[in-house]
Amino acid sequence: MAKPTDYAIYFDSSLCTGCKGCQVACKQWNRLPSPLGHNEGEFTGSLQCPADLDGNTRLIQTFSEKDSGNKFQPINWAIGRRSCMHCTDAACVEACSSGALFHDKNGVVNFNSEACNGCQYCRTACPFDVPRFRPEDHRIDKCTMCMDRLEKGGKPACVKTCQPEALQFGTREAMLARAKARVEALKQRGYEKAEVYGENEMGGLHVILVCKYGLPTNPQKKAVHSLSHVIRPVTGVVAAATVAGLALSWVAGRKYHRDEMTIDEAKKNWTPEQRAKADAELKAALENRKEEK
Numbered sequence: 001m002a003k004p005t006d007y008a009i010y011f012d013s014s015l016c017t018g019c020k021g022c023q024v025a026c027k028q029w030n031r032l033p034s035p036l037g038h039n040e041g042e043f044t045g046s047l048q049c050p051a052d053l054d055g056n057t058r059l060i061q062t063f064s065e066k067d068s069g070n071k072f073q074p075i076n077w078a079i080g081r082r083s084c085m086h087c088t089d090a091a092c093v094e095a096c097s098s099g100a101l102f103h104d105k106n107g108v109v110n111f112n113s114e115a116c117n118g119c120q121y122c123r124t125a126c127p128f129d130v131p132r133f134r135p136e137d138h139r140i141d142k143c144t145m146c147m148d149r150l151e152k153g154g155k156p157a158c159v160k161t162c163q164p165e166a167l168q169f170g171t172r173e174a175m176l177a178r179a180k181a182r183v184e185a186l187k188q189r190g191y192e193k194a195e196v197y198g199e200n201e202m203g204g205l206h207v208i209l210v211c212k213y214g215l216p217t218n219p220q221k222k223a224v225h226s227l228s229h230v231i232r233p234v235t236g237v238v239a240a241a242t243v244a245g246l247a248l249s250w251v252a253g254r255k256y257h258r259d260e261m262t263i264d265e266a267k268k269n270w271t272p273e274q275r276a277k278a279d280a281e282l283k284a285a286l287e288n289r290k291e292e293k
């Protein structure tokens with residue numbers, strides 16, 4: 001359950017100018033390289049660049065351009081944000097068998113790259129297709145909400161750089177209240193489809209958006225069939241069988257103990273020959289002990 005005092009990033013698409021300063025600030029602060037070759041990025045016909053997240057790109061602004069039919073303003077822009085959403089119910093954390101991905105302080109989903117084994121089950125499980133593989137060091141990479149900055153009382157680098165204040169940072173409670181007020185204001189101005197995204201999705205996201213361009217309406221965890229997921233149920237069955245076996249032998253042991261005859265009870269069933277033999281053995285044993293003393 002997300003707590004009101006958790007951290008959250010707020011992104012308001014209706015205020016974003018599409019400058020991509022946030023993308024650049026993220027790369028700069030986190031020392032993530034970009035391809036520097038001439039015309040290395042392919043032009044896709046959209047202002048979106050790069051086209052997708054990758055092992056060196058934790059954040060992209062998504063652009064959806066549509067013909068407006070208005071010759072003075074020919075394009076309608078819909079700008080979204082793609083990065084880790086810091087889900088309360090984080091599918092990546094669940095899928096990670098090495099403990100590299102974990103819930104950090106105040107709702108942030110962080111990762112320890114030293115522990116990552118590069119299996120990429122986190123990416124398969126993530127409903128937002130976020131964690132990405134870095135071939136250079138055979139590990140995944142994703143947004144950490146700039147935890148190193150937060151620990152020193154700062155804001156995430158992307159938020160800090162945003163001039164029109166489309167990005168904000170604060171408690172989740174404050175960011176949700178801001179988003180709800182903004183959506184209300186947009187609706188009053190005729191934008192009926194304006195909506196808050198992130199309040200309840202995946203148990204509550206720690207990125208709260210005003211308008212959700214390019215994001216799934218009802219995000220769900222994706223199935224991951226990793227070795228650990230196969231082994232976990234098997235070890236569960238083996239453990240259950242062991243416990244059941246121990247329980248049965250305990251019951252059997254109790255039964256055996258309860259039905260066990262004492263030597264005097266057993267003697268009652270002996271034949272005269274058995275009794276004579278036992279008496280002789282006992283007598284011999286007592287005499288031996290006397291001699292030892």
Ligand code: SF4
Binds near residue numbers: 018023
């Ligand atoms: S820095 Fe702000 S205005 Fe510029 S693209 Fe990012 S969110 Fe939009």
Ligand code: SF4
Binds near residue numbers: 083086092125129142
């Ligand atoms: S958006 Fe994906 S990577 Fe980020 S916390 Fe949620 S499941 Fe994990």
Ligand code: SF4
Binds near residue numbers: 027083157
């Ligand atoms: S919070 Fe930090 S790591 Fe995450 S997208 Fe913003 S700048 Fe990048």
